[in-house]
Amino acid sequence: MAVTRMSLDGYTFARNPPAAGVGDIATKGKAAAVVQTYSSADVFEWPATIVGKTVTLSWPFIPAGQHTTLAGKFEAPGSKVWNPQDGTGKSYNVAIIDYPGTSCKQYNAEFMKDVTLTLFILSQV
């Protein structure tokens, strides 16, 4: 069975992050406030939404080509469409807010290790 790879701003990842490296995108965030009163408490709840949620994608390493592309996406401002290919069929407009990693070279192959791509979800497409 072919692996379905994530895409970001039209780029299909050469290598998906491992399952453990994908942040939670299954649950929405919900704002809730609790007001403690003198003898009780009230709670205020706002509708749950995926908007505003931060998702991190982590790789132990990625090929140099993928790094170059992702770095270009990171440096370009504006929102991008991210399809997590999580089986829900949903895509998201995201902003890339962080992209750290370490450059490595081994056996004459260049790659990046310990890469983390932090996506901020702006809206669902």
Next chain:
Amino acid sequence: MALTLSAELQAAQDGQAHRPICELMSLSMTEALPLIGQALTSTTTAADPDVFTHSSGRLLAVYQNHVALKDTLHYVYTDVARTEFTTVTAVTMGADGDTIEDIAIVELVGGNVGILYTYISGTTKYLVYEIITVTGTAVSTAVITSWSTATYWSDGLDVIRLANDTYLAVYCKWDGSAYQIYKLTSSNFTAWTGPTALSIAGLDAAKKRREPSLTQIDTGEVWLWFGYAEATGATGEILSNVYHSISADNGATWAAAVKLTAYDGYGAIARYPVAVQKAANQQHLIYTEVSGSLKLENDLLYGGSIDYTHPATQLHYDPVSGYLYCMVTRYVNDALAEINTTTWAVDRIWKAGSVPAWNSFYSVWEPLACTNALVGSGRYRPFSSRGALGMLNATTNVFTDYAFDDYTWYDGDYYGLSKNVTGYSVPASYSTTVKAALVDETSRRLYVFLRQGYSILSETFYEFGWIDLDSAGPSHTWNKSFEVGSFSLSGGSDWGSPMYDVCIDPDADLMMWSSGSANCELVVFSIAAGARLRRYTNSGYPDFPYGGITSMVHVDGYVYFTFVYNASYNPESRGLGRISLTDDTVTYYRPTWATLDSYGLGKITVIDSGAKLMIAGYYGITIFDVVTEQWTLYDNAAIPGLTGDGADQFICAVMDETSRMIYAATAGEQTTWTGLVGFLEAGFIQWPKYLLGEYTTSWAWAAALPFVSGHTDGDVSVCLDPDDNSIFAFWTHYGSDTSDIWWDKESAAMDLAPLLITGTDLVAEWSVDDSPNRLSFELSHGHLFDQHNSNSLWRPYLAKGRRLTLRQGETVSAVDYWASQGKWVVTETALSYKRGDYPSVRVTALCDREFLARHQVVASEYLTYQPDAAIEQIVTGEMGWDAGMLDIPALAGGFVLNTQFVHTSVGDMVDTIANRFGYFAIMGMDGKLTLRPITVDGATAHAYGDTTKLIDFTPDDTFSDFTNQVTVTGEEQDYTQGILAEEQVAERNGTMGWWGCKNTIRIYYSEDQQRRCIEPRLEQVEIPAPLFGLAGSVSVSLSASDPGYQWVEITISAPDLRPALAAALALYLVGNKIPDIAPSTGGPTWPVGRWAESAGLMACMMILGSVANWQFRIHAAPLSYFRRSVQATADDLLFQAQIGQVIGQQIDGWCCYSQSHCQEVADFELLLLQLQRRRVRFSKVGHLQDEVGDTITIKHPYTGATIKLFVAALKRIYRQPEAGSTDGGLVDSIEGWVL
């Protein structure tokens, strides 16, 4: 008064779990249409926009930029949320001199953008398609067709994507034998079929079609709109109306043309039609009305039928409000009209019988002022009749009368216009006539020039001076600058000559007038010194116009004037004259637009700070450039349809120097149509209008209304906002020689609540302390609300003065329930840009009370109303608020006030009245101004039965002190009469003698004849000595006293001795003729004659010596009238006992006319002091029911006792917590007074 919530919202608010919702709408403060607009470009050469909404939500537009060498075509797009414009250059002409003509834009299947445009290179016109991506990247382009511009006239271009995803384009062109509308069709925007001439019945092949545009409405019908040249005038002018033709088969066939607009002359025509469908069975047709002038006939200015002999005069324009004022006058003042130049409609008319009405004296007696010599300023408009001057303050809608003579009764009719200008007087039997007046808002003076004469036609004395514009009345002090007799100027004639014009220039300290007929002269005075500076006559200055000056202005030491041409005395003096006040030289400037002797120039107006003069006259309006000495004439030849009857005669003109609109009044023997016209200094008026069409069984179109407020805006393109279906409009805004693209949005509204930054507070505050309600919050996307970011479409939403409305509520079972929380006005916005920081914008808004607080009033109307009616009168009269914006209850304890405010803000007036009766004024949550009582007796509006909603509780008497006694003083409303000690009130002396007398002298107790005295007593200081033989017959006596106590009459009498003198003289003469007699011969002779002569002489001498002085004094007891002081005291006896001291406070009570009034105020002030000592602060879970001014109960957190309190201040804080936090919710922070 607590809000009444829906049952669902009430239950939710009372509950423990909440699902809060918030709506913060930004709305326009004005009507949705007409649009006002803001600039998209600042190139000064951009024009001809076309716009549409892309299926992605982006707003797309194109426009052309006519640059010096190569025209460019610009493409503008927004993001899908339509927040920001991005502009790219899509096409640049290849060769110098190539010009882009027409542009159209459409969304292509697949999302790309298709542009059709025409350009001219040499003598060839090319029609080109250009395909670009939605963000402006070029895809492909090619020429579709071309033709020779030398052979084929052509105009206009439009393209649409039909519902069947094919493209239909149209343009107009002369085919060599007929004018046609051609179509092109395509299925892919690259391969085009055609052009094919449309077959549309009802059109003349010899008449031009112009500016075609297409829409396909929801029925599938394709509507073709175009301008149709119905007629062409002798000089090429075109009569154009908007027509349409409908195709029910995607443009294959077309129905007969239908005319929609009904312009019937060359003076105004319809061009550039475009349409948009906002709803089923509804269309907006927008077109540009192109006209030479705007017109308002005098019927409209008068507010009823009136013939053309009643012209508009005395024009003045207020550039701040945009209002134009004029009088409609024939022999009397018929009406005063206020014209809104934005809508070009009469806004208000005042006359006898209007509301408010001016005194009918102004409508019955002719003004007699010099024509156009009553000069208004801002929203002050003076007018006159005889010696009375009326003044309208259009801001407050109040008239003020300045009566220089008494017109209580005049010619047998009652006007009740008593003399109220003090310090001004005329000799007995003289009458006063107002000749000129000028409102000077800088010095706050009303300058008035008066003529005093035996009759209204005589010219005997002149007097010039001023009245303080801020004088509250009812009497007004006259400040005389100078008084002079005309005979002292004109060489002996005290009948003078008719006055032609008066010029008052306070900035230059000059006042001058000109007269004509027998004594043609120009007299120049210094206002400050009251001294004559110059007097020009033809005899003294041969170049001075023999026939006199008819109109004049002063500019930088020169007097420019128009005059009566005289072929005999000054045959070479023509056109416009100029006198130098420095060297007295006279220069003439002859208009270049005609060769005449008399140019019929009349009223002069200074424009552009004296760089130009605008002159109304017999041949039109002419502008003279003082620097270049160039002349420009505006008449019906230059501007077809300038006036209603084609006549060119004008009486006066003014200019809006910002828009360069000239407003002029027609009048004179040429005219059969009188009224006002408005026209541009350069070019034609272009005013977008719209027709609303609705379909029932057929399309019906309403009357045209303004679509854009400006008069220099045209060629509109429109599309719809996909979210709220409102209209986006882009158009060309013209300057005098520039053009740019402007845009606006109908009913632009935006909910700002989704942009509230989590973790920050939205705070709404209300208080009883007379401060405006306050709203503050912080939004994301601050850069889009930056007022200096012209690329932003969101910029208008937080512009200063923008209306904000706040609603809060809860979602209950998926249904939103709301409670209004009030209306505010954006007052402040602040944001900053810093690398690494997100540019949020912090917003502060205040309620409409801020307008009341900022609006200063010099003098209010004299208020004789109940307090609630007084507040309504102040707010509606001074602020112009509709009564619907007020909800003022009748005030408990209210009585008819008798007061006037001076130099006070409207807010202070309202607060003063409200506080006097124990109320506070506030903008309620419904957005209306209301009053609520500060009371200890209020019913409990909300009872909190436990502490489950209480967050914190703090007794806090910080703002209290030890004052425990309040004394309020006032004055009775009525005067009390008192008698003062007797004093000398008058003294007189004189001489009496043998000639006899009986004089009765009326002596007033004071010079102003107003003083009243009783018990007059006569003291004779010098009593005439008894005359010869007349002792006891000389008397000085108090013979009568005024029942009104203002005077006494003293009678002085002495006998007339002239008969006795005659007898004595006769005796003397007779005695002189009587010879001596000898009673006996030789005896002594008796000189009987000499005896008689001596007796007669002695008697004569005695009588002639009978002259004596008299002197007397009048003593009387003056009556005094005063208002008695009243006072009352309120004591906090308990607190006095507690501290063992009485700490008092004295207050001057406002409108305290009796002891009980004082007691009311003292009790109220003491209550406030007591309440401040019982002040607490606490926070609780927010509840939308609670309002400031409510009486609520809560439980003491320690004792559990019920505390009843008055909510004096409420701060409602709404916060959605930021991620990872639970700090938020809806909290009420309250300052309360425990009752």
